[in-house]
Amino acid sequence: MSTAPRLAAPLSKGDRIGVVTVSAPEPAADPAIFDRGIAALAARGFEPVLGTHVSSRAGYRAGTSAELLDDFHSMIADETIAGVVFAGGGKSANRLLSGLDFPLIAAHPKAIVGVSDPSLILNAITAHTGLVTFHGPSVMWDWAQNGPAETAEHFTALLSGRPSAARIDAPLTWTRAGAAEGDLVAGCLSSLRCLLGTPWEPVWDGALLVIEDAFKSTEVLDQALTHFRDCGVLDRIAGLIVGEPVGCEPTAGITVADMVDEVCQDYAWPLAHGLPYGHTPLKVTLPIGASARMDADAEHPLTITSPWTADRKETR
Template sequence: MHFKSLFYVLLFMSCTYSKSSKITFKTPQTMASKKYIRPAILQVGDTIAIVAPAGILKSRKKTIEAAQMLLKNWGLVPVLGPHLFSESYHFAGTDAQRLKDLQWALDKPDVKAIWCARGGYGSMRIMDELNFETFKKNPKWLVGYSDVTALHNQLQNLGYETLHAMMPINMEEDAKAITASITSLKAGLFGTLEKHSIEPNKSNRMGSAKGVLTGGNLTLLTAQLGSASQLDTRNKILFIEEIGEYKYHIDRMLQSLKRAGYFDHCNGVIVGDMMDIKANSPAWGTGIEELIMNILDPYDFPVAFGIPAGHKPENRALIFGRSIDLNITKSETIIRF
């Protein structure tokens, strides 16, 4: 091609791309204004599907029965995934069986919410095979935590709200210990969850922030870096929680998020349960709060510790994809939905 002609072609292409860049490339301001689709709040008589996309439910039929009874007491109709109690070594059935159950729940028109029975590991093995076309016509709540983080992030990237909350397996816990978990789960499903008021933590970085709530289990957030389910945290408030890891593992995962830009345009961080932390040998040298704050030191957004959400019995429901107000003062931390 003649150089002069090539120049005009390139000039035309440049102008064309610049005009379309507003659609192709989302700025932080664009992301902040994005409206996430909120599935319909539940009504008495609605159906909830219980499925197991991850770990095995060995000898836990009574646990599931207790979860079914809880839903029935709320006037809801529980239905079980056909392969809920299937076993395939570590998993609740083969990948194909777990995929089939989750797809069934996503597609079933009368199901208004999908309650994942437990975490463990396995959701990432099937998530890329899911088809959300029918779901998009009839959105429903996804409920769970831990390994379910992978599914939360996938649905949030598609533009839907989800509910980070207790799972049926938690019905094995002491009834008194899970009272707040049950209360907030019901409030989340029935649309009455307004706020959480939490006692202050000496490690908090005070301040106020507004943004869409996102996040989940730290291991799962890190595992999704570089994939289609990696989160965009610009103008968002990031929630993290973890269980059973060494401090150096937690540091490495947070450093990975930092290198991926998760904190660069983040509006705030909420730290949930950091429990059963394994002892480092040699010793790490700091507490978990100081470890986290050392990584977040370059940023000026508010940071809240001690939020009762994660793997402890008190696991208060959080609405991912919802724009929240975070207010951290000397006297309390308030998360308002």
């Protein structure tokens, strides 16, 4: 489904940020880490508001689909909540796709931020509503970990709409140099795979696809990327950027980068590796659904070229 871009208002210090869990019960498993992440988000100037089931546990999920959807939709409908951040990750966020209230989300555009498994929810929302969503730091893995200051700084700059945040200077390694521009589709490869063939599949035509993954072997990621190829996705995109894999061991001496280059060898679009985003401690925040340009010869190898918030101000 293709729809016109919809932009949320930029975030400001003092804004109330809803925190919900949509997959694994990570806050319940590590409450001290979760509390530390909430404190870090507050120290950045925001007011965290916790979902009812954010720290619940129901087996390998944080709650039933109805409970988790109610938490999320309540944050979306609450006019005092400026944005929503997913607490962590997991492997079951796709259980919520059939229950997402897309008209409600479209009627209340706000910043929605997540990483890993919830990246499939971000891309489904963008595909169905046109709302630009944000692939960025989670409470458990980023705000709680006292990681590189640049991670929080880019999140704050991008979500507040600063034009300077559009210029991303990551030292990419180019397998195929060149330039391409398109709307960003960004997420964890194995999670995005859950959208193939579903009503929530992203718009691939002319997209810049940005992928990453963690704690999987090269062989397993080969299977996933080959599935994208065989579904025709790689025939439709304009360019591919691969993030830094985390804990992804080589298989028979073949690295993730080697495998990606081989699977993608018959395509002409530009291909680059090494973007710090996703599961890496140092990460940039990416606006899914906004237009961006990748260019091997440019001063900034990745630049966001369209608005990603409803207005953009250099200072907040």
